[in-house]
Amino acid sequence: MTTSTPPIDTGKLDEIIRQFEGKKTNLIAILQKVQEIYKYLPEDAMTYIGSRIDGISPATVFGVATFYAQFSLEPKGKYEIKVCDGTACHVRGSMPVLDAVKRKINLKNGKMTTENGMFSLETVSCLGACSLAPAMVINGKIYPKMTAAAAEIVIDTILKENV
Amino acid sequence: MSDKKTLFINNTEVEYTNEKTVLEVIRNNGFDVPTFCHRPDLTQFGACRMCIIEQDGKYIQASCTMPPKEGIRIETNSEKVRKIRKTILELLLANHKRECLTCNKSGNCELQKYAAEYGIDEIRFPKLEEKDYLPVDSMNPSLVRDPSKCILCGACVRACSEFQGHSVLGFVNRGSNTRVEPMNGRCLSQVDCVFCGQCQAVCPTGAISIKSSIDEVWKKINDPEKKVVVQFAPSVRVALGEEFNLEPGENTIGKIYAAARRLGFDLIFDTNFSADLTITEEANEFVERLTKGGVLPMFTSCCPAWVRYIETQHPELIKHLSSCKSPQGMLSPVMKEFLPKYYEGYTKENIVVVSVMPCTAKKYEAIREQLYGETDFVLTTQEFAKMIKAAGINFKALKEEQANSPFGQYSGAGTIFGASGGVAEAAVRTAYYYVTGEELSNIDVTPLRGVDANSRTKDTIIDIKGKQVKVRVVSTLKEAEKSLKELKAGKADFHIMEVMACPGGCINGGGQPTSCLDSTIKEKRAQGLYEEDKNLEYRKSHTNPDIKKLYAECLGGKPGSEIAHHLLHTTYMDRFTGSYKDIK
Numbered sequence: 001m002t003t004s005t006p007p008i009d010t011g012k013l014d015e016i017i018r019q020f021e022g023k024k025t026n027l028i029a030i031l032q033k034v035q036e037i038y039k040y041l042p043e044d045a046m047t048y049i050g051s052r053i054d055g056i057s058p059a060t061v062f063g064v065a066t067f068y069a070q071f072s073l074e075p076k077g078k079y080e081i082k083v084c085d086g087t088a089c090h091v092r093g094s095m096p097v098l099d100a101v102k103r104k105i106n107l108k109n110g111k112m113t114t115e116n117g118m119f120s121l122e123t124v125s126c127l128g129a130c131s132l133a134p135a136m137v138i139n140g141k142i143y144p145k146m147t148a149a150a151a152e153i154v155i156d157t158i159l160k161e162n163v
Numbered sequence: 164m165s166d167k168k169t170l171f172i173n174n175t176e177v178e179y180t181n182e183k184t185v186l187e188v189i190r191n192n193g194f195d196v197p198t199f200c201h202r203p204d205l206t207q208f209g210a211c212r213m214c215i216i217e218q219d220g221k222y223i224q225a226s227c228t229m230p231p232k233e234g235i236r237i238e239t240n241s242e243k244v245r246k247i248r249k250t251i252l253e254l255l256l257a258n259h260k261r262e263c264l265t266c267n268k269s270g271n272c273e274l275q276k277y278a279a280e281y282g283i284d285e286i287r288f289p290k291l292e293e294k295d296y297l298p299v300d301s302m303n304p305s306l307v308r309d310p311s312k313c314i315l316c317g318a319c320v321r322a323c324s325e326f327q328g329h330s331v332l333g334f335v336n337r338g339s340n341t342r343v344e345p346m347n348g349r350c351l352s353q354v355d356c357v358f359c360g361q362c363q364a365v366c367p368t369g370a371i372s373i374k375s376s377i378d379e380v381w382k383k384i385n386d387p388e389k390k391v392v393v394q395f396a397p398s399v400r401v402a403l404g405e406e407f408n409l410e411p412g413e414n415t416i417g418k419i420y421a422a423a424r425r426l427g428f429d430l431i432f433d434t435n436f437s438a439d440l441t442i443t444e445e446a447n448e449f450v451e452r453l454t455k456g457g458v459l460p461m462f463t464s465c466c467p468a469w470v471r472y473i474e475t476q477h478p479e480l481i482k483h484l485s486s487c488k489s490p491q492g493m494l495s496p497v498m499k500e501f502l503p504k505y506y507e508g509y510t511k512e513n514i515v516v517v518s519v520m521p522c523t524a525k526k527y528e529a530i531r532e533q534l535y536g537e538t539d540f541v542l543t544t545q546e547f548a549k550m551i552k553a554a555g556i557n558f559k560a561l562k563e564e565q566a567n568s569p570f571g572q573y574s575g576a577g578t579i580f581g582a583s584g585g586v587a588e589a590a591v592r593t594a595y596y597y598v599t600g601e602e603l604s605n606i607d608v609t610p611l612r613g614v615d616a617n618s619r620t621k622d623t624i625i626d627i628k629g630k631q632v633k634v635r636v637v638s639t640l641k642e643a644e645k646s647l648k649e650l651k652a653g654k655a656d657f658h659i660m661e662v663m664a665c666p667g668g669c670i671n672g673g674g675q676p677t678s679c680l681d682s683t684i685k686e687k688r689a690q691g692l693y694e695e696d697k698n699l700e701y702r703k704s705h706t707n708p709d710i711k712k713l714y715a716e717c718l719g720g721k722p723g724s725e726i727a728h729h730l731l732h733t734t735y736m737d738r739f740t741g742s743y744k745d746i747k
Contacts, residue, residue: 043346043347046347050346056330057330057331062335062347063334067334
């Protein structure tokens with residue numbers, strides 16, 4: 001990533017930990033709060049939390065963060081693209097949509113965020129919008145009945161807006 | 164409370180009382196089921212499912228997490244159970260790096276053992292390809308992690324958290340991507356691992372193993388230019404025999420000396436001797452701190468894992484650590500310095516010091532900046548046993564021999580260093596003499612003894628001529644952390660604290676023969692040490708004639724002399740900076 005990781009504000013983290021009484025049973029809630037601030041879980045933040053809360057360690061925090069799909073270890077892009085890959089979307093062709101978006105935003109192997117920090121792409125299991133399958137969501141806005149070509153147009157529009 | 168109830172195992176009615184799980188009932192009554200993740204000293208996990216049994220001909224249950232119930236009928240070896248176990252084994256082997264021949268743990272691997280016992284002669288699933296192997300972590304002096312051999316039993320994760328309270332290892336990801344790793348896929352050396360090796364000791368496969376120094380030691384032995392001298396830690400003598408089918412706790416030190424000579428070591432010495440040396444220095448330091456108002460409580464510094472823990476986690480407490488080197492750390496420079504005086508052909512440069520330790524962290528200690536170049540190679544008990552086997556030595560048939568002089572004779576106080584409480588007990592015996600000029604009458608400080616899970620923190624008060632000296636002994640860093648919390652809260656009620664990172668002390672160290680399947684083994688080993696102590700001519704470190712001789716001839720006459728300080732004491736450093744915790 002070209003964007004360097006921002007330094008961690010431990011004061012803010014302490015505040016969140018205090019809010020949840022520093023209990024290890026509240027770890028998931030704490031991580032959710034942290035993710036709200038940074039849009040992802042920076043390694044340093046996880047390390048800090050792991051050393052601050054009694055009875056857990058950085059490795060434990062990392063384990064929880066990697067277990068749940070809701071937590072992201074990579075910074076999200078300015079545009080968060082979610083392509084639904086639930087059963088309905090899948091059979092109606094969500095994979096070609098995903099591939100098209102991936103190609104269009106030039107996402108390198110295994111990464112979820114583009115190098116310029118503009119887009120991040122992930123699949124989600126079901127958006128509950130099966131009647132609109134295959135569905136795609138960008139920053140909360142739903143794009144229904146997608147095709148590969150339609151997805152490319154959507155991305156093109158965003159790119160134009162950001163020139 | 165202890166009402167006798169009965170249930171049926173394989174149609175035999177058996178009684179049970181307080182057993183918490185069916186697995187215990189099964190094993191207490193002469194039956195057995197295979198297990199990977201079950202370790203008596205750790206919490207139950209129920210991960211590997213090898214211990215499944217059939218209940219009442221209907222249910223398949225994991226016996227390690229199932230409470231016993233009156234009257235149930237259990238089959239440990241029915242057709243159905245056997246079939247399922249075989250499938251589980253096959254699935255475990257499906258994505259296992261099947262390189263048994265070249266695996267460190269070959270012959271000592273539970274997966275290998277059960278695969279053979281269950282007659283797995285064919286695995287239906289394709290072999291893992293080399294490109295799919297996960298990277299091996301061998302970037303530290305003590306341990307090798309090979310995640311492609313991991314069966315996810317979680318024993319190491321539990322050991323790290325339940326013994327050391329430290330959780331350097333944890334599960335990451337989920338489902339088929341689950342792995343056991345330090346934080347964010349780092350190497351063990353990049354996180355605050357203390358290298359105690361307990362993860363290795365409980366690992367049923369080759370996923371975590373000891374980093375071997377055997378080849379380098381052979382090379383030095385075969386080098387005619389080099390004089391290779393060896394020293395043996397206290398707890399090696401009561402455990403090594405297990406590798407040769409002798410009973411745990413049987414003291415084989417005479418045979419060990421003999422084996423070392425046959426392997427080609429030039430001179431054989433004993434770390435017990437330098438344990439005595441450590442005590443004379445450490446007791447001296449303690450008495451000085453006590454009488455001259457130094458920093459109290461004083462922490463012992465024999466355990467390298469504990470020292471690293473203080474340095475990385477609580478550097479502000481470094482001043483509490485005794486400045487004495489560990490027995491390994493003391494004997495090595497003493498030998499390099501003074502052997503040329505006693506033996507012809509020995510020079511400081513051509514002496515190679517090998518130490519045989521129960522401990523993987525000693526490998527790390529040997530390369531500490533402050534001690535680098537003193538101990539050249541550290542072998543664990545397991546590695547030394549491998550060397551004996553490789554050399555074709557019939558260990559059982561060996562005649563007992565003696566160590567060489569002048570660093571071979573030892574007192575009982577040096578011997579008991581190997582068990583939790585031993586260092587403190589030895590220190591008390593000598594400190595009493597230093598303060599009063601008289602010998603302690605009852606030298607068996609029994610409140611400090613005991614190595615089971617209930618004796619991880621032990622306290623006693625020694626009356627030294629009206630001065631009440633409070634002694635605390637802890638084993639495992641998790642327990643030590645509790646005492647450190649007391650200290651930081653200003654509530655520490657002890658003058659000296661002995662810490663050993665492994666549960667029960669060095670006898671249960673990370674380099675010892677496997678002992679995680681039977682929690683009585685460490686008690687037997689400790690018993691072996693206390694037995695030797697009882698029968699030795701000298702039982703206090705300061706009465707050891709070789710120690711007196713060493714001080715008289717080489718070390719400036721008395722403990723704490725300038726030369727003693729130079730050779731036998733060390734410094735510690737704040738390792739907090741640069742550690743992954745340092746975020747400001």
